[in-house]
């Protein structure tokens with residue numbers, strides 16, 4: 001009797017494999033620090049990658065995605081509207097795009113001024129919203145303050161010693177919910193060298209929590225593809241990973 005022809009095994013899906021490997025590395029880093037992996041949220045950074053890849057990762061179980069440009073998030077939104085994604089804005093936000101961002105994202109991880117906080121608050125306020133903006137979600141918008149960890153960098157973020165003043169002002173806004181801090185250390189080939197920067201962000205968060213009120217700032221968003229394990233050892237509750245999940249980004 002002839003053997004039945006077996007269906008060809010589909011090629012392993014690279015993105016799902018990458019995800020499994022990252023989840024494993026998160027778990028190992030968490031265990032080293034005596035932490036539980038459930039305490040660490042994976043934010044998949046999907047900037048420059050097409051909607052199909054986002055859907056593939058969603059189907060593999062990821063629910064948090066990060067984009068760094070309002071237009072790009074907007075361009076992908078129709079194709080992904082059926083998915084229950086928590087969208088994070090991780091790039092510098094300009095004031096004139098804040099209202100649009102408030103309608104497209106669930107969390108703005110990169111707030112770096114009181115003025116941006118106020119614009120976001122206004123956009124989420126159902127009483128202040130223009131009738132044409134009524135379709136915007138009017139639930140409170142999550143925000144993180146981005147702290148500049150590298151004084152040499154031209155990147156955005158507030159100076160560490162300004163974060164208390166900005167935190168106090170943002171806590172007074174009714175329609176935004178301040179949840180914690182985000183930071184990007186300088187790039188080092190050896191991620192171990194980023195450790196003091198991660199530690200500094202955690203200490204700043206702890207000091208702000210003590211000052212502003214306990215349990216106010218649970219989120220510490222730090223760590224990317226090349227340094228997330230060190231960040232987890234230093235207390236990250238959110239890691240933002242692009243390249244290690246999706247592969248290299250096209251240079252634009």
Ligand SMILES: *Cc1c(COP(=O)(O)O)cnc(C)c1O
Nearest residue numbers: 045068090224225240241242243
């Ligand atoms: C692009 C980006 C990431 C992801 O970087 P990878 O090295 O690809 O993991 C994380 N955080 C921010 C703020 C980014 O802009």
